[in-house]
Amino acid sequence: MKAAASLADLDTFAELGSVGSGQPLGVLDGIPIAVKDNFNTAGIETTCASNMLKGYISPYNATVVQKLLDQGAVLLGKTNLDEFAMGSGSTDGVFGPVRNPWSYSRQYKEKYVPKSFSEDGESNWVITGGSSGGSAAAVSSFTCFAALGSDTGGSTRNPAAHCGVVGLKPTYGLISRHGLIPLVNSMDVPGILTRCVDDAAVVLGSLAGHDPKDSTTIQDNFKPFELPDLPDVSKLSIGIPKEYQAPGLSSEILALWSKAADLFKHAGAKVTEVSLPHTRYSIVCYHVLCTAEVASNMARFDGLEYGHRSDMNKSTESMYAATRREGFNDVVRGRILSGNYFLLKQNYENYFIKAQKVRRLIANDFLKVFRSGVDILLTPTTLSDAVPYIEFLKEDNRTRSAQDDILTQAANMAGLPAINVPAALSERGLPIGLQFIGRSFQEKQLLTVAKWFEKQVKFPMIQLEEVKRHNHDVFQHQRSASFS
Amino acid sequence: MAAVAARGCGGVWRRAWQHGAGGPGPSPCGRRAAASSARGGAVPVGKSGLAPWVPVVGLEIHAQISSNSKLFSGSQVQFAAPPNSLVSFFDASLPGTLPVLNRRCVEAAVMTGLALNCSINKKSLFDRKHYFYADLPAGYQITQQRVPIAVNGSLSYSLCIDNKMSQMVTKTVRIKQIQLEQDSGKSLHDDTRSQTLVDLNRAGVGLMEVVMEPDMCCGEEAAAAVRELQLILQTLGSSQAVMAEGQLRVDANVSVHHPGEPYGVRTEVKNINSIRFLAKAVDYEIQRQIEELENGGTILNETRAFDSKLGCTVPMRDKEGKQDYRFMPEPNLPPLILYDAKSLPANMNHQQVINIDWIHERLPDLPSVTRAKLVERYGILPEHSFALLNEDGLTEFFENVVKQTQMKPKKVIGWILNVLLSYLKQHSLTVKESPVSSVLMADLLNLLEKKEISSTAAKQVMAIKAGNLKVLNKLIGLVQRETQGRSNPVLVKQLLEKKLSE
Structure with a gap:
């Protein structure tokens, strides 16, 4: 499994963690964590899974990385992703695709009926989703307790859903982006992938709060919280946005979604259908805003200060062009091209400004629903369970991203906190998750609801064939995964 | 091949280029922009009947x-x-x-x-x-x-x-x-x-x-x-x-x-x-x-x-x-919000906000105000106030001299602008580098006011101080004349040099 793009050597571990030194540094002391390879790690390669940054060693730690280390966490490695986090499969990086650990689970293998095109079994493996697929796979396969992802349009929640782990996208501005190599600055947030909701709360507590190095973080201090052992949802109002019954939503996910709604109903919560009418414009609008910021953010990769530089030396301009052609894959170059098109003087009003206005409408939709008394929105995270890699390749990145982000990216447009909670296994034995979307900066309420739901659904543990004989150990790990 | 610009700075120029008789055409850089030195007074030379520019x-x-x-x-x-x-x-x-x-x-x-x-x-x-x-x-x-x-x-x-x-x-x-x-x-x-x-x-x-x-x-x-x-x-x-x-x-x-x-x-x-x-x-x-x-x-x-x-x-x-x-x-910078006394939130940390009114109250006198004050306080001409502000430290120098002399500011300004500055200019010195301190200048002007020295002598001292040693001989000459030739020139020179380097 190519979950890890680069692994720090063991000497570095000893330096990074305080393991064995006797004095615990913090709540994460000695806890192995993995970090998506678009966060800067001092002295360790930071590549964004791109030729452009292959071999690039950052001189500084991202704020979130530093905070993890300060709490005693042990950096286990950097995880694979789609190049510069542009994708929804973790298949479009220079290090190759990430394989979903569930491809090798007994649950999948037992239910999987080989089709004619892939008799050999080796090609049956399914994607992790993305773009934080490496982080999701690392957590799902017991490689680490927690991993950092990033979430711009669903990049943490989508692979979390496909890999059967918890994926939290916090409110925009709650966690510092300093050191996260940006995709879309106005939507990016560091994401948290863990095996259970309590763990996500602990990691969130270590990361959240103002950072003087990121002017978009909240000014107030963040008070870490613990979640109640027996969460109560009886007084809550749960909204079911009807627009999330999107075309292509699989029937089993639809069924699971309504089952989940019933669970809340039975627990005494008020469950109502709500409408977020501008949701359907979200994807096109996201496409414009995303590519525009991508075009801008990628401008710095010119081969001068760092990263790949082409041998072409006819002129500075030809060096730029060759560097960028060699350094970026088609997806990145395509987004840069369309982004620059949208930003052209003649197009700016018609595309960028319009998209910004629609973004405001989308955010207002959420505001209205929350103002009407709804506390939490319950939606699917993905349209279906994970597809086999060979299936996934049949569509291009753009089509895939548009489909796969459809249920997740509205929360990014509105800056709202959202979380994927694994809910059940599909008919094919693959994880399915549901998404909860909360009010801005109401992470505690969101996680409380998520924890209650997690307790109700009792999502099964992955049974990896290779580690079957260590089943007992694994179980122990699972139990202690809650390190709060 | 001189170009003569014609303009009154009411904003109207006329065609100014005149072909020299039989001269070569204008090379882009071979001509002089004469306009800058041709303020007013210049006669429009353009073709008659042409609308002005x-x-x-x-x-x-x-x-x-x-x-x-x-x-x-x-x-x-x-x-x-x-x-x-x-x-x-x-x-x-x-x-x-x-x-x-x-x-x-x-x-x-x-x-x-x-x-x-x-x-x-x-x-x-x-x-x-x-x-x-x-x-x-x-x-x-x-x-x-x-x-x-x-x-x-x-x-x-x-x-x-x-x-x-x-x-x-x-x-x-x-x-x-x-x-x-x-x-x-x-x-x-x-x-x-x-x-x-x-x-x-x-x-x-x-x-x-x-x-x-x-x-x-x-x-x-x-x-x-x-x-x-x-x-x-x-x-x-x-x-x-x-x-x-x-x-x-x-x-x-x-x-x-x-x-x-x-x-x-x-x-x-x-x-x-x-x-x-x-x-x-x-x-x-x-x-x-x-x-x-x-x-x-x-x-x-x-x-x-x-x-x-x-x-x-x-x-x-x-x-x-x-x-x-x-x-x-720029998505990484939130809007820059400034406050004034009215909009300043009560419980805001002063380190975090910028109060426009607070800054306004602490603005120093602007050059125009300083000039008006100089004119009013010292009775000097407005154009002199411009000259004083034109060089860093000159106003302070002027005011220091005025403080220490009985000479009227109106006269002091003349000595500074016409005499001292021209000597300094000769030696490419700024007023801050002036070897003639405000104290020395004031002393000289006092002696002058008391008619103890002539204005020629004062100028010569200033010239020497400003670095012009040739003038020393003139000064020795003055001493010789005053003492009717009874002094030892070598000794006079030594004494003068000593005095001047003080």
Whole structure:
């Protein structure tokens, strides 16, 4: 499994963690964590899974990385992703695709009926989703307790859903982006992938709060919280946005979604259908805003200060062009091209400004629903369970991203906190998750609801064939995964 | 082949080019922009019957903010530091770094805005302006394109008519806006090795771009306006505004048209690095455009550079071609919110907010006010007050001398401006470097007032002090005459030298 793009050597571990030194540094002391390879790690390669940054060693730690280390966490490695986090499969990086650990689970293998095109079994493996697929796979396969992802349009929640782990996208501005190599600055947030909701709360507590190095973080201090052992949802109002019954939503996910709604109903919560009418414009609008910021953010990769530089030396301009052609894959170059098109003087009003206005409408939709008394929105995270890699390749990145982000990216447009909670296994034995979307900066309420739901659904543990004989150990790990 | 410009600075120029009889055609740089020296008095030489030309001059001035650190990073700001020694991760655009706005730079811009009678926007925004250039590491500059920090101001400046200090007129130029933005780095092109060297020390230093409306009509007006702005910035301390060090850089937009007609196509003259060159560059460009148009040509909307050696403007090889800067909002910086006494939230931490009224109350006297006070306090002429402020430290020198002498300020000013300054100029010294201290000057003037020495002797002492030792012999002569030849010249010389070096 190519979950890890680069692994720090063991000497570095000893330096990074305080393991064995006797004095615990913090709540994460000695806890192995993995970090998506678009966060800067001092002295360790930071590549964004791109030729452009292959071999690039950052001189500084991202704020979130530093905070993890300060709490005693042990950096286990950097995880694979789609190049510069542009994708929804973790298949479009220079290090190759990430394989979903569930491809090798007994649950999948037992239910999987080989089709004619892939008799050999080796090609049956399914994607992790993305773009934080490496982080999701690392957590799902017991490689680490927690991993950092990033979430711009669903990049943490989508692979979390496909890999059967918890994926939290916090409110925009709650966690510092300093050191996260940006995709879309106005939507990016560091994401948290863990095996259970309590763990996500602990990691969130270590990361959240103002950072003087990121002017978009909240000014107030963040008070870490613990979640109640027996969460109560009886007084809550749960909204079911009807627009999330999107075309292509699989029937089993639809069924699971309504089952989940019933669970809340039975627990005494008020469950109502709500409408977020501008949701359907979200994807096109996201496409414009995303590519525009991508075009801008990628401008710095010119081969001068760092990263790949082409041998072409006819002129500075030809060096730029060759560097960028060699350094970026088609997806990145395509987004840069369309982004620059949208930003052209003649197009700016018609595309960028319009998209910004629609973004405001989308955010207002959420505001209205929350103002009407709804506390939490319950939606699917993905349209279906994970597809086999060979299936996934049949569509291009753009089509895939548009489909796969459809249920997740509205929360990014509105800056709202959202979380994927694994809910059940599909008919094919693959994880399915549901998404909860909360009010801005109401992470505690969101996680409380998520924890209650997690307790109700009792999502099964992955049974990896290779580690079957260590089943007992694994179980122990699972139990202690809650390190709060 | 002299070009004679004809203009009264009411804003009307006439065709000024005169072909020398049988002389060669004008080479682009072979002619002199005579306009600058041809104020008034000059006779219109254009073809009779031609409509006069109205030149229109607007300025964009980049003033480097005087601050310890850069606009969005903690790197130090320092002139002439070793290359790339003042570069933070952000300045080098390392991926993942974010801008953090420097409070000092905002305060400097607010001060400058207030001093230029601008309205300060309580909410301003930052934008990205994109272009690829080696000394712009991020591929974009953070600037304030949509909503700048200050708008709608004005600057009053004075200039003398016919080069006579006694005839000063005061004019006003509207200030369109002041925007905060990042400076770029510097590229050094090494043609022999065909490589470009980049120094990022300057990259990210805070700039105030002051945009002046096209309310000026000649080089001299532009120069006077910039000079006044320079004095204001230096008084505020918001910029050191030393042009030679690139802390004040001027781009001039120049066009000409006939009265009653729309503005002509304008050119932008860049890279003007002294006030004197500004006047020359603008006048040259006006002249060039008039000639071009009168010869049936057209003016291209282009960027030109002023070649100070040749004294003319030349088209710049447009490195970027027609640029589309693809502006977009800077997503990493929230809107810049400023407060006044009314809007200041009660429980706000003072470290976190900028109070416009607080800054307003603490503005120092601006040059115009200082001049008026000097005129009132010392009874000197207005033009003398201009002269006093024209050199850093001169006002203080004057006031110190006045304090220590019985001579009337009106007379003191004459001694300082006419005698002392000319001696200093001869030896390329500034008043701050003056070997004649204010105490010595006061002593001399006192002796003069008491008629104990002649004005010739006083001048000679000053001359010697200023470095002119030849005058020493004259002084020895004076002593000899006074003592009727009974003194020992060698001893007199020794004594004088000793006295003068005290």
